[in-house]
Amino acid sequence: MTQVISIQPVTRIEGHARIDIHLDDAGRVADARLHIAALRGFEQFVVGRPAEEIPRIVSRICGICPWMHHLAAAKAIDNCFAATPPPAGHLLRELCQVLAHVHDKILHFFFLAAPDFLLGAAGDYAARTIMGLARREPELAAEVVRMRQLGQTMLERFAGKAIHPVAAVVGGFAKPMSEAELRDLQAGGQALLDFACRALDYAREKVFARFEDDDLALGTIATGFLGTVDGQGNLRFYDGVLRLMRPDGATSEFAAADYARHLAERVEPWSTAKMVYARAWNEGFSLDPEAPRGVYRVNTLARLNVCDRIATPRAQAELEAFRARFGRPAQGTLLAHWARLIELVYACERVLELLADARIIDPVVRTPAEPRAGRGVGHVEAPRGTLIHDYTTDDDGCITRANLIVGTTHNIAPMNLSVRRAAAGLVAEGEIDAELLNRIEMAVRAYDP
C-alpha cells in the first residue's frame, strides 16, 4: 500500500492548492500531484449577462491580476460587438495593464518567493515571510511595500479602482487622461523604473548569483513555451500574436482567435482542474515524467523564451545577459523569478514609453457600441501567463457561451511534472521534513500560480 503525504495548503501562492506525494512501500516517490480545486463557475454565470458588463464581472476571477481579466474580456467584447476603440483607448488600457504587472511582480518576488532565498528554505516557517524579511532588511521591505503601493495608487488615482477595475469598457476606456494626470503618472513611472533596476541588481547579487546547480535543477523539466510577440518578435503584454515554441526551440505563430485549433483543454480523471496542451504538435497529451507530450509552459520564463527581443533598452540588455548565460529556451524552473524581474523592468520602461505617446491624452477614448450577436476572443499576457477570454453573444448582446483559459491553466500540467520531478529528486527512503516539503513548494511558487 502507498502512503500519501499532503502539503495543504500550498502557501505563498495565489489561491488554494494541495500537493499529494504518493510514496511506495520502499518510501520512493510513486507519484506527486498538484490539486487545484475550486469551482468558481464563471463560464456558467456570465451566461445571460449583457456583454458590456462582463469586464467588470470576470475581474473577480483573480484579485491579484484583475486588470488582466478585465482587459482580456474588454477586448473580447470589442470583438463580439465589432467595436474598435480609438488609439487613446488602447493606449490607456495598456498603460493600466503594465502598471498592474509592476505591482504583481513586486508582490510575487518579494512577498511570496524571496523569503525562500533570502531567509533560507529551512527553519521556522513563521520567520520565512515578508514580515521576517521586514525584520531582517527593514529598508528594503519598506521600499518594496511603498513601491508596490505606488504602482497601485497610480492606477487608482487615474482609473478609479486598482483592484477589480472598471475603467476599461467595450469600445475603449471610460475616461480620458488629463495633462495633470499625465505629469503625475510620469513622475511615478520614473520612480518605479528606478526601483525596478535597483531591485534587479539586488536580486542578481543576493539571489540569482547564489543559484546553485541543484537550485537550477529544482523541478526543472523540458517543455515547450507559449507567449505573445508583435510582428517583429518583440515581447508584448497587451496585444500581438501567440508564439508557441517546441522544447527544441522551433516556433509557430497564431492569432488568439484561433487558439482552439492550436491548443486543447482536457481534464485528467484524478484532477479537478482543466489542463491545456499543444494540439498543434499532434502528439496528444501525456504527463509521463520521462516523456511528457503536448506540455508547454507560459508565464515570465516562457515569454522571454519565445520573444526575439524586448523593445525597451534596459530590459533588452538584461534579456541579452540572461540568454548569454542560460541559452534559449531556458528550462530551469526557478529562472522564472529572474525573468520576472526583467519583465518588471520592461513594464516600468513601457509605462514611460506609453506616457510619452502624445495620443494618450486624446479626449476621444471610446467608440460607442451596439449590442449584436457575435463571437469574440480577447487575450493578454498576464503575469501568470497567456490569458484567453472567448465569448459568444446573442442578438441582444448577451452572453450565450464563455470559455476562459487563464495562465495557471496552461501551467497545471508542467507544474505537476515539476512537483513530481522535485519530489523524486528530494525524497529518499520516505525521509521527509518541513524544509524538503517547502523546497517542493518552491518548485510550484516559481510558476506563480
Add this chain to the structure above:
Amino acid sequence: MSDQARPRLSCEWLHACAGCEMALLNCGDRLLGLLDRVSIVHFPLLMDHKYGDRAGAGFDLPRAEIGLVSGGVASREQLALLRTMRESCKTLVAFGTCATHGGIPALRNQWTVDQTLRTVFPEDEGECSSAFDGSSFLDRVYGIDEQVAVDLFLPGCPPRPETIVGVIEALLAGEQPQLTEKSVCEHCPTIRTGKGQRTVRRFLANAEYDPGEPIGSMRCLLEQGLLCMGPVTVGGCGGGETPLCIRARVPCRGCYGPVRRNGNQLLDMLNALASNGIDHRAIVDRRSLLRFSGAHGLLKPPEKRR
C-alpha cells in the same frame, strides 16, 4: 515587542479571489506599522502555516484574537475551515463582500451545482470529464454569516485599504470600528436635481461630462439614464471622497453590498426606479442587480411555477 506578546491575527480565504488580501497589502506604511503590532499566525498567502496532515478531514489552526475571513462558503471543505476559524478566533471579521453577501461568485446561485459543473466541464468535449463529485460542494454560495456567527462585517470588493487597517487597529484598541451606514451617494459629488431620464440605458457609450472639469460638474449618472446602484449600495469605497467608480466616470454596480446589511439591492433599486417612473423593464438581466449580494437566498435557480 516580541511575537508572543503581540495580539494574534489569523487570515483565511474561502471562495475568494485574493483581492481583499491585495487591498490589505496596498496599505503601504500603515501596513508596516501594523505588522509591528500584531503577530500573524496564519495567512496562506504570506506564510507557510499548514492545516495539518489530515487533509480535508480537519484543520488545526492557531488561536487568534482577530480572524479575517474573505470569500463566501461554497464547498464542504470551506465550511469546515470556516467553522475552525470561528472556533479559533475571538473576533471573527467577514472580510469583503464575498464573505458578507456572497459577492460575484454567488451569481452561481442562479444555477444548481450540477448545471454549473456541466457548463464548466462540458460533456460533449469527449476528452473532458471532471473528477469533481458534486457532493463536495454546497448547494449554493453562502455568506459566512449564514453558517457561523460573525462579529464584524467589513464589506467591499475589495474593502478600502485604509478601512481595513483602521478596522484592525480599532479592534486592537478594543474599540468598535466605525463603518459608514450610508450609501455611495453620500460622498458622490455629481449634480443631482431629482429629475432624470425616464429610462435606463446600457453602458455602451460613456457618460456625458466635460473631461476638463472636476467630477463635481458631472450630472448624476442615474439621472443621465445609466443604471447606477449608488443609492442602494453601502458607501465607503471612496473613503469620504468621490466613490471610486464615479472617479472612473462609470456607474456604481453595488460592490459593497446593500446599504442596509440585510437589504435587497434588486428590490430597493427597482423600487427606486419604479417610484420615479423609470421603466425598470428596460433593465437587461434584472437579477445581476444582485451580482454582489446573491447569498442569503436572494439569488436562486428559477422556480418551476406551482
Add this chain to the structure above:
Amino acid sequence: MNREPVILAFCCNWCSYAAADLAGISRLQYPGSIRIIRVMCSGMVHPEMVLHALNKGADGVIVVGCHLGECHYIKGNEMALARAEIIADTLEDLGIAAERFQLTWVSSSEPERLAEAFRAMSARLCALRAPATAEAADAAGEEA
C-alpha cells in the same frame, strides 16, 4: 395544519381603510385571518415591507388603495401600481408564488368589493398552503 391563510392588508387611510370600516358598518363578513395595517397611502408601502411580511410567515400580502385617478395624494396609487410590478418580478426571482401578493383598488364606498378581495385572496392562498419562504430553514438544512 388546517388554518386560514394569514393575510396582511395595507389599507390606505382615505379609501380602502374607510371601506374596511364601512364593511363593518354593513356587517359584511370575511375571513378572520386578515390583519389590516393602516397606512396613509398605498404609495407609502415600501416593497420591502411586503417581502418582510412574507418572510416573517404571512401567507399573503394585499395592498389596497384608492381607484386610479382618485388618490387623495394625486398619484400615490400609481406609485403603488408601478411597485406592484417590481414586487411581482422580485417575488419570482425569490421563488415566491406571485399569488401571495396582490394590489387592488377599492373606493371608500365599496366595502363589498374589499370583502370580496379578501375572500378571494384567502381562497387562492388556501390552494397554495405552504408558508411563503423558508430561507432560515434552507440555511439550517444546509448546516445539518
Add this chain to the structure above:
Amino acid sequence: MPERTMIGAVLVVGGGISGMQAALDLADSGYFVYLVEKTGAIGGAMPQYNKVFPTNDCAMCIISPKLVECGRHPNIRIMTLSTVIDITGKAGNFTVRVLEHPRYVDPAKCIACGQCSSRCPRSVDDSFNIFMAKRKAIYIKYPQAVPLKYQIDPEACIRLQHPEKCGICAEICPPGAIDFTDLGREHDLRVGAVIMALGFQPFDPGKTRAWGYGLYPNVVTSLQFERFLSPGGPTGGVLARPSDRKPVQRIAFLQCVGSRDRNRCNNEYCSTVCCMYAIKEALTIKEAYPEVEVTIFYMDMRTPGKEFERYYERARTEYGVRFVRSRIHGVEPKGNKGDLRLHYINAHGKQVEETVDLVVLSVGLETPDAMVRLAEKIGIHMTPDRFASISAFMPVHTSQKGIFTCGAFNGPRDIPQSVIGGSAAAASVSALLNPVRHTQTRTLPPPPEQDVSRQEPRIGVFICHCGTNIAGVVDVEEVAAYAATLPQVAHVARNLFTCSQDTQDLMVQQISDKGLNRIVVAACTPRTHEPLFRKTLKSAGINEYLIEMANIRNQNAWVHGQEPETATAKAKDLVRMAVAKVRRQTARKPLRIPITPSVLVIGGGVAGMTAALNLAEQGYRIHLTEKTTQLGGNALHLYQTWNGEHVPRFLKELKEAVQQHPRIEVSYTSTVAAVSGHVGNFTTLIRTGSSRKRTIDHGAVIIATGAKRYIPEEFEYGKIPKVVASIEFDKLHMHNETRVANGKSFVFIQCVGSRTQERPYCSKSCCTHSIQSAIKLKKEAPSRQIYILYREIRTYGQRERIYNQAREMGIVFINYEQHGPPRIRRADSGVLVEVWDHVLHRPLEIRADMVILAAATLANPEAVALANMFKLPLSKDGFFQEAHAKLRPVEFHVDGVFVAGLAHYPKPLEESISQALAAAAKAGRLLARKEIALEPNIALVDPERCDDCALCIDVCPYRAIKLAEYRDSEGTLRTTVTVDRVLCKGCGICQGTCPKRGIDVAGFTTAQIEAQIDAALESPAPEGAI
C-alpha cells in the same frame, strides 16, 4: 344697535343635534354659549336611534364625539333640566330668564358610579326606551349621556313623595351627591342673540285607536322599533314580538301615521323623514334576519335626498323589502296569538287582507305644545302646521330680530338639514354679533405637556365594549387579560363606551395616576374617533400623538360577528399590533401658521352670494368669482318659492347687497385656473375673461358652482313647440305668452330625466315646482284642464299643503309608475298625451295645449376640474361629495373647503340658502381661529440614514422635498434633502421609495409598520375551519 351694549354671548335653546351644532360653531367662532336643555342630558332624539340613513352609521357612535365636544368646551355652558321662561330686550342685548329644575343630585359631586341606581327600589317606565323598559327613580337618561350625572325623577322618587321614606341613595352615595332639598332656581342670562332649536316630538298614535296602538302589544311605533333594533335597547338588539317574545316572521310598516292626515289628526304636512327611516329599519332587519318578510305600505315613497333613491332601490331589489302603495286605514287582531290583520286596496283596485306578526307605525314629527306656547310668548310667528314661520330667503330668521331658529322646529327635516340649520343659525348670529366677537369667550391654556421622550414606555390599553357592538362578539375580558401580559403595558381598562364623556375624564385620571405615557384605545375606527382621544391625551398633559387605536369593532367584531373565537383572537392580535406601534410613537407639535382672513367663494348664484354676504358681515374679505357676466345663477329662472315668495325681488336685493358691500370683490367671467396651498393659506389663480389672470390668497374656499338643467331627449321635446321644459314654461308664463294665455289644457310630466337608470336620483324640487305652476294656471283660469303625470309626488314637509290645495282645485294627478311613461303625439291643434289612468284602470288620452316637462337637475360638468384642483371627491352622480352625509354636510375631508347649494345636490332655494349660511359658519369658524395648526404627521428626514441620493425628490406629489445646499465643516458645498413642513401632506410616497429608510412619515414610520407586521405574525393564525 350701538356696539358697546352688544353682548358676545348666545343662548341656544334645545340640546338636540341642531342646537349642539349651533353651539359648537358659535363657541369656536368666538362667542360664549349657554346651551339650555329641558331634559337631564343633551343629545336630543339621535341617541335613541340605532342607525342613521343612508350611511347606516351607528347613531350613538357618530354623535358621541359631538356630545363630548360640547361637554368639554370651555365656551359652552350646558344647562340641563332647564327651560326658558321669558326673553326680554332686543337683538344684540337680550335678557333671558331660565328656570333650572332641581336634579336632586349635585353634578359637582356625582361620579356616575351608578350605585344609587342599582339600589333604588323604585322602577318606572323608561321614556328613553319609549316605556318598553324600566328605569329607576334615580337614573341617567342614557349610558353616554352628557353631562353624565344622575338625576332623580321627583314623581317617581319615594323619598320626594313621602319625605320620611326610603332615601337609600343618599345613604350609599359615595361622594354624598344626593340632595333631596334641591330647589329649582332661576337664572337671568344676558345674551346678544337667541337660537331656538326646540326640536320635535314623535306623533303619539295612541290618540286614536285606528292602528290599534296601545290596544295590541304587537303594534309599535317606529321609534320603539328603533329601540328594539338598538344594541343598547330593551331587547339588546334582538328582534322579538313584544307580546310573546317569539321571533318575528312578517312585519308591516305603515307610513304617514300622524302625517299627511287631516282626519285622525291635524297634521296636514309630510314629516319628510319617515319613508327613509322606515326603509332603514327594514334594511336593518333584512341584514340581521334575511328570512323575515318586510312590507312597507306607503302613499308616496318620498326619497328625494342625496343617495336616498339608491337606498330605496337597494332595499327593493337587493334586500327584497316589499313596497305596497296603499294607505292602511285599520289594524285588527287576528286570533288570540297576537297576530294582526291588515286591509288594503292593491294597485289593481282589489281589496286585499294580510296577516303579520308585527306592525310598525311610521309616526310623524310634531312640535310639542310647550314649545308652541314658548314661541308664542316670545312672539315667534308659527305656521298653521305649528312650525316656526320662516321665509325661504331667511331660513333661520324668526319674525323677531336677533332670535333665530333651526332644526325640526322650522318644519320636519332629517339630521343633515338640522345640522345645516344649526350652522346656518350660528352664521347669522356671527354676522349680527361680529363687533363683540371674542369678548365673552375664554381660552384655557392647555395643561403643560410632560416630556416622555426619555421615559420607558408605560402603555395604557383601553378596551371599548361599544355597548354590545364589540362585547357582544369579542370576549373583552379575555382580550383585556391578554393585553395586560404585553410588554410595557402598565394599565388595562374596559369601558362600556370609551368615547363617552365620563370615560374621557376617567382616562385623564388614570393617565396621571398610573403615569401612563402611551395610550392604546381598542374600539372603533381612528378615522372618526382618534381626534377625540387626542384631545383627551392633551388634557392629561401628554402629547396628543402618543396614541394608537386598535379597530376591534368595524374591522373585527362587525365583520366576524358569526365567529366569536376568531374575533377574540383577532382582537388580541390587533391590540398587540397597536401596542407594538404606539411603543414607537413620538411626541409631535402641530405647525402653527397664521390664517389669511379672507374667503374665496366660487359661484355667484344665490348660495354663493348668501355665503359671501354673511362672511362679509362677519368681517372677512371675500372674493366672489362668477363664471358668467351676471350674478344670480339658476335663481334667475325662478319665479316664486313653494310658499309663494317672489324670487326676482329677493334676488335683486341680494345682488345689490353683494355688489355694494365694501368687503366683497366680485370678478365676472372668471374661473379658477389653478390652486395651491392648504387650509388657512390657499393661493388660487383666477382666469378672468379670456386672458387676464390674477392670484388670490385666501384662508378658506366655498364651492357654490351650482348645477345644470337637463335638456330632455324624450317626449318629442324640441320637435313639438308646445312641449317645453318647466324653466322655459315659467318664462312664457311670466310674460303670459300666447301659448300659455290661450291654453285650455296643460299636462305636466314629472321625473323627466330624474330617477332613471342613468340618473338614479330625485331632483327634489320638480314636484313642488310643477304643482305651483299648475295652481297659478288654475287660479288664472279655473276652467283650465290641468294634469300632472307623476311617479311619486314629493311635496315633502309643509309643501304638502300646496299638493292638497292643487287637488282641491281639481288639478288631476295621474300616476304612471305602474304602466310606464306617457306617450306624446302631435295632434292637429295641439298635443296628444296617452297615459294609463291608475284610478280608472284604463288608458287615457289627453289633448293638451301645452306639455311641461319637469326636467332633471344635473351636476355641473365643470365640477370635475374643480374637484381635481382641490382634490375633492364627487358622488356617482357628479355632485360634490361632502365629508359625512349626516354630521359634516358642508365640509370635505380636505380642510378649509366647503360646499353649498346645487353643487352639492339638487334642492329648493331655502335649502341652498341654509346650506350657504352653514358653509359660511364653517368658514367663519375656521377664520376665527386666526391661526391654523397643521397636522405634524409629515415626512421627516433621518440625517443618520439619508445621503441625499435625491430619489425621493421627483416622487413627491407636492414638491415638498428639495435639495438644499450648505457648506460642511470643511466649507465644501454639499447638498442635503429637506422637507417643506407646510407643503408636505404626509402621504409617505418618499418613504416607500427611499432605499435606506432615510425618510419617514411621523406616526407611520417604517419601523412602526415593521413592528406591526412582526406583531401581527407573532402568534399562530387563529384556528378556523376552511
